[in-house]
Amino acid sequence: MFGSWRAIHSRLKPHFSSQSALVGLIVVATAQTASSSNEELKDSVADKKKKEKKKTHWHTKQRHEESDQQSILLKESLKKYKEDLAAFDSVGARFDTFASAMTKEKDANGVRRKAMTFTDFLHSLVLPRFRISHPSRSLQYKCDFVGDADGLISYEECHLLYHLLEIPVEHFDVAFLMFDLDGNGTVDKAEFLEVLSSVLNNIKDKRLPEDSTDEVQVEASYHLLLHFFGKHGNKKITSKEFVAVIQSLKESLLRAEFDMYVHKENKKEDYITVHDFAVTLISCFDPKHLPAMLDRLQLLRASDERVTWREYLEFHSVIQNHLEGIKLAFELQPNHEITEDDFIKAAYIVSGVRLPAHIVSMAFRIFDIDGSGTLDENELLRVLSARNQTHHHSVKMWPPAKFWACVKNAE
Template sequence: MRRSFHFVRAIRGAARRSFASQTRGNRSKILLGVGAGSLAAAGLAIGCNRRWTTASCLPRVYADSPDSEKEAKVSGGSRRRRFLQFASCQYNGEPYMTPQDFLESLSFSEPTARIGRRKVDEKEMDRYLRKVPPVSKNSRTFFRDLWKDGLVSYPEYLFLTTLLTKPKRQFEIAFLMFDRDGSGTIERKEFLAIERVVSKQQEGKEPFCTTSLLVHLFGRNGERLLNLESFSRFMDNLQEEVLDIEFHEVSRGLPVISETAFAHLLLHDSNLDHSEIDDYLQRLEQRSEMGDGITFPQFLDFAQFLNELEDFAVAVRMFTLAGQPVTQDEFQRAVKSSIGKRLDPKLVQVVFHIFDVDGDGKLSYAEFINVMKDRKNRGFKSRDAPKGWEGFKHCMRQKMMK
């Protein structure tokens, strides 16, 4: 709740500054800023990192690219490390992701094997932009349809990942704050102002280029207006596309994933070590009779619930402060208060089997919230792994535990 308040206050302040500067005749263009989800890559430990793969959830230890590491130190440290690791293209001297790179950065521990970055020329860039459909044709396969034919800048990467980890209503509030005439639409420059606020970028800087995202939302020359309905649909489809990839990477084409696979997906972005994760999985397998599995709609509902985790935490905290145990019924009531509906009972039962430490049928609240925060943020805000000598010992322990 407090974070939501600060988010709205930042939007209001930026809106006032933006509009005041326009009345003074300040027409300076706004940087193509996008999203503030700082993506924490696993920490460097004398040339080796621990990563997690979505498919297998197994750690890997490997050497970082010297070029990417050098770039990260020069241009923002660990905040850029993952972007630079996956960015496979270069345009006008700047690194860019393709839509494929963007999706893989959310689902896999390592990028597709390549040597250096491919340089994109003006002719190729023009071909990319001509291929982009208008936002009226947005779908949950938008990024997969573009695949290698498009560019995603670092600010856009931050913005898009923030869309995946923040409540949808926060961005709807931001949209309405910049809709000055109450028409239900915003222009490209107003959208860039929203992005700049979210990414905490400074004013007065030019975007690197007109990207696929901007053309999709506003047209090649920024001639179209974006309405709230279209922006809301874009957010929903982005969320669903990423989750669809993640789910079907594990299901291998089947309509369901096992309860154990679902637990893996919840735990693999956490700061838990391998032995701790094994304890969770063993607890689940000992207490649960493997049933029909988890369907994609159930998985999607749970992901949407996680985006409202702050409201849920407030509701559940009321029970804990009153000394009341968090049973499945109280859990469902708190879920409904935050997202307006209950989760599938079988899904909730699986969650309790994982996070009921004492086996008394009650949720271990603090443990559940901490792990779910990591899952919600997809590891983007996880603490960096230790470095130096401590990092080396951490790296060796992880390697020996495989």
């Protein structure tokens, strides 16, 4: 029996030996494969880290380059702004530069006169400001109530419109009350021209000599008078109707500025970045004080917040029409440091408009020099009031006594 087992074992031994060898080879091969895979994995991880490091370095370098380019752009824009302030120091200088059309009619010397399109007029106010963008050449603006029969604006009308855009709304309200002799809330054409003359007499062009005869011609706007009083000039208008026209002009001006930075998305409201909105806030500020704000302006580039056209119009309209009321609200406060909530509350009280918190917060980030979260009342008002001027005129505020006397006499 034992002999038979030995015989079987002797016959199977070679088979077991070869099988063991095969198993051994498989084990070795598996180990080598695993080792190779580990090495490849290590190499792959190392390569990935190397690529990520290289990518990060590239992005960092790109950000630095973009930041450098932006700094250069801001410096060049500031330089251009200073040059423009010096070059466009009068209505005539702006008109001569931006007027791109010629009238059909000729003057006494047989020469056709230069004239502005409505787009030229808007650009003459927007482009000399501090800005970092340019208007689209294909974008044109229209207005039904300015210009001659061809919609062209003469120098005289340009001069008149510049003045009208700077006059506070309440001045017209008081003037209309003064000349509304029958108390029905309307004025005719003759009375309206008296209203304009009265209000315009309170404007002084600080660039002109005291004895200058460069007066504003109140009948310079053909379409404006036609719009108000009809073809035969026998209609009457209210203060509200006149103010609505001025507001429409101001809205067109804001739209022209907004369009320089606009982003459009399908089925969504047009918007600009908070960075570009901040640029519009300081666009009329004294260039001597701008450099201190440009560094803080740069910080907003990383923000993905947006300002829609509705928000933009709302904010600037409140500033244009109610800044004096906001100023009075601030003066009634014992503390001269203004918080974001103070600003929102004051704007709401005088205008009935509750400004979006994120818009006000962004404005504070620009003007809050020491990072305290509050603003000095005088500094804030100085910046915002600059938006209401075209760098030509200083509006003389009517004394309160005279104001109330006008109202009382009209009652």
